[in-house]
Amino acid sequence: MRHDAPLSSAGPVRTTCPYCGVGCGVLALPDGKGGAAVAGDPTHPANLGRLCSKGSALGETLGLGSRVLHPLKRNAAGDYDRVSWDVALDAVADGLKTIIAEHGPEAVAFYLSGQLLTEDYYVANKLMKGFIGSPHVDTNSRLCMSSTVAGQRRVFGSDTVPGSYEDLDCADLIVLVGSNTAWCHPVLFRRIQQNRAERGAKVVVIDPRVTATAEDSDLVLPLKPGSDGALFAGLLVHLTDQGLTDATYLANHTAGFDETLANARAIAPDMAAVASHTGLKLADIAAFYALWAGTPAVVTAWSQGVNQSAQGTDKVAAILHCHLATGRIGRPGGGPFSLTGQPNAMGGREVGGLANMLAAHMNYTPAEIDRVGRFWNAPNMARHEGLKAVAMLDAVAEKRIRALWVMATNPAVSLPRADHVLSALKGLDLFVVSENVISNDTLRGEPDFILPAAAWGEKDGTVTNSERRISRQRAFLALPGEARPDWWIICEVARRLGFAQAFNYPDASEIYVEHATLSAFENEGSRDFDIGAHSMLDRRAYDALNPVQWPVPAGRPLGTPRLFADGNFYTPDRRASLKPLATPALAATVSEEFPLVLNTGRIRDQWHTMTRTGLSPKLGAHISEPSVYVNPADAIRYGLTAGGFARIENGHGAVVLKVALDAGVPQGSLFAPIHWSAETASHARIGAAVQPLCDPFSGQPEMKATPSRILPVAYASRGFVLSRDPAALPAGSWWASVAVEGGQGRLFATDASAEELMAHSRSLFGEDGLVEMIDREAGIYRCAATRDGKLVAALFLGPAARAPLWDTVKAAFADPDFAPQNRLALLAGRRLDGAADPGPVVCACFGVGLNAIRAAFAAGNEVSVEDIGRQLKAGTNCGSCLPELRRIGASERQGASAGEAAA
Known part of the structure; x- marks a missing residue:
């Protein structure tokens, strides 16, 4: 069985970025030493050559220092031994067989990831849902876009994003709801801003937090958390009362409008009621409604602020209702648009990666179960929906699930109530992790086997971005060590389980062709996802596949930019189904004990749990420490100081973060980033302090509104350490790791004295080649260590109010020509080249x-x-x-x- 892809012998390789759902095309030129130069692909329609800061820094993340390169088996002492692939795969298969025999197939589950390629996802779902017979396959996309999936399936009858990125270029109004697009989808935001500058498009930002996106907009609506549904219910009422609905479209292509309108009137009968729900000014609501009503070419785009909500499905439906009521869907510059968080969240949905779906966008109806089973010739088709992510880990904790295989994700950081998750993982009878890096908190869950998976640059397959565009992710680096593609690992276990004939794929292209063939099987226009035009691709055509938007049915190989303008939906009566919403509720109920609402999300230059971006010195330079962003008035109220520290706690867990003042955070709220883990910081794993409350339809957890409290935390001193290898700090210290050129950096705060740090430094670095400076009275200690004429370490400590010169010393540490005689100047904090300090x-x-x-x-x-x-x-x-x-x-x-x- 072939497990590698042919690598280009000359010139750059066209591939796709592994970060967000924009799906930017990348040109990667290998350097022959395991690295590559990376640039945007000007021919890719998603980005037209642009890359964000994360994509631009991809070349810094290709090293092997943190890679898992061989199969590892946990021994009786809790350590890991290197074993052969045959030993590992045989043991995984035998363990699954034993658990299935004793407890049934539903004691087994897979937890997958939007970082997997579609081909990996396809075989994982096929194995579990068709051959093992368990429905318990879910994915970290449950945390990302599942409320959109549920909302679109409720209204459209299918998980379909109607529009295209080109709509952002030609819209006259772009409404961004719960999306810090400037930071989280910057390439798309550049397109929006270009439209605004060249065509005069208006931009409205709807978000409780006034973010960087809001600073480049025409109208900002900082509504109360959880009140989005009321705002759009009020818009539906306003459009109707102003005679601006499309009666013909509603009559011919929708059902349930009268009931939905009556429900909207009950929620938001007028703008005063909307103002009461949302906390917005009447004038701002009127201005927004007038803009939306008077601008036919309007795109309403949303992201995590809508999805990560206990009422996320209703919020999505409320937006869709407004577009359908006015017929503003499927037209150039007009339509609802979900901005996906992960590179292949949509590809995973296409193959049934969510627990409540089957492959090719089919559902758990008897006819569709039968159809998929016949196509696969599957002996053990799952008969009902499986457990969604939060419920799946609860089942692990309760021993209803006894075997779990986690692939390409980090649930011990990203899931709500993360301490509970980590504890549950340790109780599994069989725990398997497929991973490409060792710096993953989930490995603290003590897996029985760690299987080395291929990483970006080595993978070969397809991904689907937010606009339904399928693109090739091509390999341009050889597989290191014994790393293998995820699809190969899954198929090898399937073979050992007795299913060799159904999983005998020579390469990824044949998996994709089977996936395409299933999408068209007994379809005839009845399902949205159809890429039947790809069902006959040979390996060469697959390798050369250009980006294309599905549907790509037989006879239409160039794809479909937009859907639903003709009013043809995928419900049984082919009409969009408008349904009443639940009464909107605020996202969190605060109390005297927990008076604040904790909101979590992304920052500009990091991605998910930093297992890749955390390797880049460039990306670590903008925001180097995990912080909690607090309104200045709340900082005074709770005794916090900018640059100090605070403990955020609730009934689920606690974190300690640096304090940053941000007037854009509303009073009564806190904002904290999701990225730091126990691998990258001492006290910053924010998932531990997030509630497990979920949307009843989508199962997506409420990550934006956990009732919490905040308390100041004081440390005597602050400092940093730079070293070629990771350096331990005194017990009880707060620290955050930062990638730096030439080694490892840690910013820290501690109650240890200058003398204690001096003794600690001597034990770390030795006294040979160590130059020190100490001012005991001022609490200052600094040292620099050289070896063989090179600077190998530096540690600076000072009073909390006088943070040492991190940027200056970091530049010297990165300088390969740093001379030992300059150490005293370095300890004084002077740049040796005389240049001005560029600052953060x-x-x-x-x-x-x-x-x-x-x-x-x-x-x-x-x-x-x-x-x-x-x-x-x-x-x-x-x-x-x-x-x-x-x-x-x-x-x-x-x-x-x-x-x-x-x-």
Whole structure:
């Protein structure tokens, strides 16, 4: 069985970025040493050559230092021994057989990931749902987009995103709901901003938190958390009362409008009721409704702020209702648009990666179970829906699920109530993890086997982005060690379970062809997902496959940019089904004990649990420490100081984070990033403090509103350590790891004294080649260690109010020509090249610092952001730093004006 892909012998390889659902095309040029130069692919329609800061830094994440390269088996002492593939695969198969024999197939589950390729996903679902006979296959996409899936299936009868990215170019109004697009989908945000600049499109941002996205918009609606449904119910009422609904479209292509309108009137009879629900000003609601009503070409796009909600399905449906009521769907520049979080969340849905779906967008109806079973010639088809992610881990804790195989994800960090999840994993009879990095908290769950999976750059297959565009992810690096593609690992276990004939694929292309063939099987237009035109691809055609939007049925190989303009939906009567909403409720009920609402989400330059982005020095430079963002008024109320520390706690868990003041966070709320894990920080695993409350339809957990409290935490000193290898810190220290050029960095806070740190440093680095400076009275200690003429370590400690010069010393540490005689100057905090300190990084794409940007703005009041781009290149790539550049410019101009007035 072939498990590798042919690598290009010359020139760049066209592939796809492994981060968000934008699905940007990438050109990767291998350097012959295991790395590659990475650039945007100007021919890919998703990004037209642009990459965000994360995509631009992909070349920094290809090293093997943290890779799992061989199968590992846990021994009796709790350590791991290297074993052969045959030993590992035989044992996994035998373990599954034993558990199935004793407890039945539903004692077995898979937990998958939007990081898997479609081909990996397909064989995992086929094995579990068709041959083992368990429905318990779910995915981390449950945490990402499952409320959209449920909402679209409720209304459209299918999990279909109607539009295309081109709609963002030609819309006259773009409404962004619960989406910090500037940071989370920056390449799409550049398209939106280009439309705004060139065509005058209006942008409305609806989000409880005023984010970087809101700073580049025409109207900002900072509504109460959980009130989105009321806002759009009110819009439906307004559109009807103004005579702006499309009566013909409603009559011919929808059902349930009268009941849905009556429900909307009960929720939001007028703008005053909407204002009461949402906390918005009447004038702002009126302005939004007037814009939406008076602009036929409107795109309403949403992301995690809508999805990660206990009422997420209703929120999605409320948006869809407004587009259907006006017939604004499937037309250029008009339609509802879900912005997917992961690179292959949609591809996983296509093959049945969610517990409540079968392959090819089929459901658990008797006819569809029979159809999939006949196509696969499956002996043990699952007969009902499986457990969704949160419920699946509860079943693990209760011993109803006894074997779990986790692939390409990190549930011990990302799932709500993460401590409970980690504890549950340790109780499994058989726990298997397919992973490509060792820096994964889920491995603390003590898996019996760790199987080395291929990583981006080595994988070969397909992914589907937010606009239904299928793209090839091509290999450009050889598989290292004994790493293998996920599909190969799954098929080898299937063979050992006795299902060899059904899983005898020579390469990924044959899996894709089978997937395409199933999509068209007994379809004839009855299902949305149909890529039957690909059912006859040979290996060469598969390798050359161009990006294409499904449906791609036989006879239509160029795909389908938009759907539903003709009113042909996938419900039994072919009409869109409008249904009443539950009464909208606020996302969290606070109390005297837990008076604040904890909101979680992404930051600009990191991705998920940092197992990849955490390797990049460039990406670690913008926001280096895990922080909680607090409204300044709340900071005063709770005794917090900017740059200090705070403990956030509730009934589920607790974290300690650095405090950052942010007026964009509403009073009564906290915002914390999801990315840091126990591998990358001491006390920042935010999933441990997130409630497990889920949407009743989608099963998606409420990640945006956990009742919590916040308390100040004091440390005597702060500092950092830089070393070629990871360096331990005194017990009880708070720390966060940061990738740096040439080694490992840790920012820390501690109650250890300067003398204690001196003794600790000597034990870490030895006294040979160590130069030290200590001021016991001031609580300052600094040291630098050299070996063989090279700087190998530095540790700086100072009082909490006087943080040491991290950026200056980090630059010296990265300098391969640093001379030992410069150590005293380094301990004094001076740059050795005489250059000005660039300050904290603002533009990650080009490494441009705050001080350099301030100096450029200081040249005169007429200096624009565009001038900064021409001079420093800041903001000229992905543009995600443009809102920050504008803030800096405004601050500098304000400061200059104040200085002139004082003079």
